[in-house]
Amino acid sequence: MSEDSGALVWWILVPLFVAVGIHLVLYSRRKRKMLEAFANSHQLCISPESKEELQKTLENHFSLKQEGLVRSFEQLSSIVDGGSIWIFRVVELLDLDPHAQSSSAHFSRIVALFEVAGKYDEFFIHDRSMQVKNRVSGSNPPSPLVTKITNQTASSCNARHPLSVTLAHGRGLVYFETLVTGGETMSDIDSLYCIARKLGQELGAGV
Numbered sequence: 001m002s003e004d005s006g007a008l009v010w011w012i013l014v015p016l017f018v019a020v021g022i023h024l025v026l027y028s029r030r031k032r033k034m035l036e037a038f039a040n041s042h043q044l045c046i047s048p049e050s051k052e053e054l055q056k057t058l059e060n061h062f063s064l065k066q067e068g069l070v071r072s073f074e075q076l077s078s079i080v081d082g083g084s085i086w087i088f089r090v091v092e093l094l095d096l097d098p099h100a101q102s103s104s105a106h107f108s109r110i111v112a113l114f115e116v117a118g119k120y121d122e123f124f125i126h127d128r129s130m131q132v133k134n135r136v137s138g139s140n141p142p143s144p145l146v147t148k149i150t151n152q153t154a155s156s157c158n159a160r161h162p163l164s165v166t167l168a169h170g171r172g173l174v175y176f177e178t179l180v181t182g183g184e185t186m187s188d189i190d191s192l193y194c195i196a197r198k199l200g201q202e203l204g205a206g207v
Contacts, residue, residue: 031089031110031182035078038087038189047081054079054086054113061169066136070095070105085196086113087189096135110184111175112196116203120167125177126150127162135164149202157194158187165199172199 039046058073072093079088088111095105123135124142130151132142146167154163161176161183174195176188184192 031184032078034184034186034189035080035087035089035110038186038193039080042082042193044080044082047079048077050079050081050086051076054088057113057171058090058173061171062166062173064136068097069136082193084115084200085193087111087193087196088113096137108182109175110189110192111173112192114172114174114196114200116167116170116172116200118170120146120172120203122146122165122167124165125162126154126159126165128159130155146203149199153195153198153202157191157198159191159195160188163195167203172196172203174199 036046038044054076055073062071062073064071070093073090074093075089075091077089079086090109090111092107092109093105094107120143122142123139124132125135126132126147132147132150134141146165150163150165159176161178164173164175164177166173174192176184176192178184178188
């Protein structure tokens with residue numbers, strides 16, 4: 001590559017990297033403000049000191065044991081303490097193909113964490129047509145009871161996007177899989193909180 005060509009590439013890439021950096025900063029700030037507004041509207045508090053505890057909970061309850069599959073969580077932030085429900089931002093590393101390495105396996109999520117009875121073990125997607133699909137190929141189909149309750153809950157809480165549902169070791173984790181990563185709005189966070197609350201009630205220890 002000639003010196004002139006190298007200089008041209010440099011002047012093309014630098015503005016691009018700067019633009020991406022600015023976008024990420026603005027995106028992070030917008031999501032932080034959104035969760036702060038959500039916490040204020042529901043009279044809940046932001047609890048950054050709970051980060052380590054929640055990190056351990058995610059790792060202990062939702063990592064995948066099957067060979068070749070990867071699920072982990074990092075960069076927890078904007079943690080809203082709802083008592084029995086936690087709402088927060090997280091980056092999920094999710095690779096469900098044991099035969100190939102995904103080129104894009106990191107996903108920015110807004111998630112809700114809550115308590116359920118210890119007997120449930122589910123990991124599925126609930127779409128807007130009220131259909132459910134296992135996330136892990138070859139695993140048992142979702143429980144009919146859980147499917148029914150999820151259908152009713154998603155409908156009553158006005159879910160607008162496909163909903164990821166995981167139930168394992170006495171905890172539930174839900175988040176929306178928006179068409180564009182990070183596309184959640186304030187109404188979506190309210191919907192997610194509603195879903196977590198109702199699933200926790202319906203699938204709690206007394207069920």
